[in-house]
Amino acid sequence: MKITDVECHVLLEHDFNVSATSSAQDGFIVEVHTDEGISGIGEADVNPWIGRACVEAPGTHTMGLGLREMLIGADPLDPRSLWERLYVGSAMNGRRGAVIHAIGAVDMALWDIAGKAAGVPTWQLLGEPARAAIVPYASLLPPAPSYAAFHETIIEWTVRAQALGFRAAKLELLYSGPYRHGALDEPDERMTETIAAVRAAVGPEMTLMVDVGYAWDDVDRAARTLRDWSGLNVFFVETPLRSDDMAGLARLHEADTGIRIAAGEWLSTRYEFHELLDHGKADVAQPDIGRVGGLTEAVRVAELAAARGKPIVPHLWKTGISVAAAVQLATVAADCPFIEFLPEQLTESALRRHLSIGTPALRPDGTIALPTKAGLGVELDRATLERFRIAEA
Numbered sequence: 001m002k003i004t005d006v007e008c009h010v011l012l013e014h015d016f017n018v019s020a021t022s023s024a025q026d027g028f029i030v031e032v033h034t035d036e037g038i039s040g041i042g043e044a045d046v047n048p049w050i051g052r053a054c055v056e057a058p059g060t061h062t063m064g065l066g067l068r069e070m071l072i073g074a075d076p077l078d079p080r081s082l083w084e085r086l087y088v089g090s091a092m093n094g095r096r097g098a099v100i101h102a103i104g105a106v107d108m109a110l111w112d113i114a115g116k117a118a119g120v121p122t123w124q125l126l127g128e129p130a131r132a133a134i135v136p137y138a139s140l141l142p143p144a145p146s147y148a149a150f151h152e153t154i155i156e157w158t159v160r161a162q163a164l165g166f167r168a169a170k171l172e173l174l175y176s177g178p179y180r181h182g183a184l185d186e187p188d189e190r191m192t193e194t195i196a197a198v199r200a201a202v203g204p205e206m207t208l209m210v211d212v213g214y215a216w217d218d219v220d221r222a223a224r225t226l227r228d229w230s231g232l233n234v235f236f237v238e239t240p241l242r243s244d245d246m247a248g249l250a251r252l253h254e255a256d257t258g259i260r261i262a263a264g265e266w267l268s269t270r271y272e273f274h275e276l277l278d279h280g281k282a283d284v285a286q287p288d289i290g291r292v293g294g295l296t297e298a299v300r301v302a303e304l305a306a307a308r309g310k311p312i313v314p315h316l317w318k319t320g321i322s323v324a325a326a327v328q329l330a331t332v333a334a335d336c337p338f339i340e341f342l343p344e345q346l347t348e349s350a351l352r353r354h355l356s357i358g359t360p361a362l363r364p365d366g367t368i369a370l371p372t373k374a375g376l377g378v379e380l381d382r383a384t385l386e387r388f389r390i391a392e393a
């Protein structure tokens with residue numbers, strides 16, 4: 001089998017709002033086609049114009065080859081060796097960041113092809129099943145025209161998520177710092193106020209996580225607020241400090257606030273997760289499958305986290321294609337208690353709701369079944385793709 005074409009799609013929701021802290025408003029989709037009629041799909045959480053350029057830019061020397069050029073004519077059925085070739089061939093421009101995210105989308109599509117060609121769900125090519133079912137947590141980010149409106153809506157959404165069957169939910173309390181959401185600009189006490197109100201509304205059983213979206217640049221301030229949450233039973237706090245502040249993350253870990261620190265959504269490659277877990281002392285690794293470099297690299301991150309006795313909880317803020325990839329990973333990852341999940345009923349993202357057909361769905365018991373369809377098990381909804389596709393400039 002040979003790769004005949006690599007197509008990139010740039011998607012953008014018509015009513016996207018640049019002041020909203022949600023990357024689900026755009027889409028970078030890759031389709032890899034072969035001479036045997038099997039095609040694969042993948043995506044990454046990266047600015048789609050940048051992702052497309054990373055794939056399509058022609059190479060100019062041995063240290064900076066073009067991804068698309070390296071892929072055309074190659075055998076798609078060994079994604080791990082193609083990953084190595086793409087990583088090494090693009091290293092002077094890549095190694096981290098956008099080029100790795102683009103490789104991630106390609107790698108996801110290659111694993112889709114490999115599963116389809118073998119007639120098995122992709123996870124069967126990645127490892128042994130490590131669990132009987134997958135537990136998604138509802139990731140909740142309501143619109144924020146004001147604090148009062150956001151506070152009330154996130155309580156209501158968490159109660160609705162619980163009624164849908166979710167055993168866990170994450171509150172996106174983007175109240176402070178450079179990535180505040182909508183009209184929010186709130187003192188830290190309001191985070192505690194919202195968590196307490198949600199906890200009172202859903203009772204003691206539901207697992208609650210909190211994403212503060214890089215709110216703090218001061219370890220003592222972060223530790224003070226996290227200590228205020230004791231008694232609210234918060235499973236983890238996500239990205240409390242800036243992404244590259246490994247020393248700060250380690251100090252916050254040592255401050256022993258009683259709340260696990262989760263991070264890693266923006267990182268690329270296993271090398272950055274080495275740093276996050278060993279130097280940043282993060283308690284929970286959150287690889288985003290596209291961004292980290294695809295299923296090939298996400299499996300390696302799961303292995304290195306498990307070797308340190310730490311769980312992964314994959315980040316996921318995109319469409320059903322990423323959901324399909326995450327359930328493959330979660331099936332084989334040794335320690336993966338949850339995957340992130342945007343409930344179709346509780347997200348503003350039309351791309352999440354409509355771009356894929358056959359998306360793994362929540363069952364009433366709060367779990368997702370292990371995948372059984374060949375490949376990733378999802379297909380593109382062509383009408384939605386056309387509706388949001390930005391035509392080639």
Ligand SMILES: [Mg+2]
Binds near residue numbers: 238265
């Ligand atoms: Mg996050």
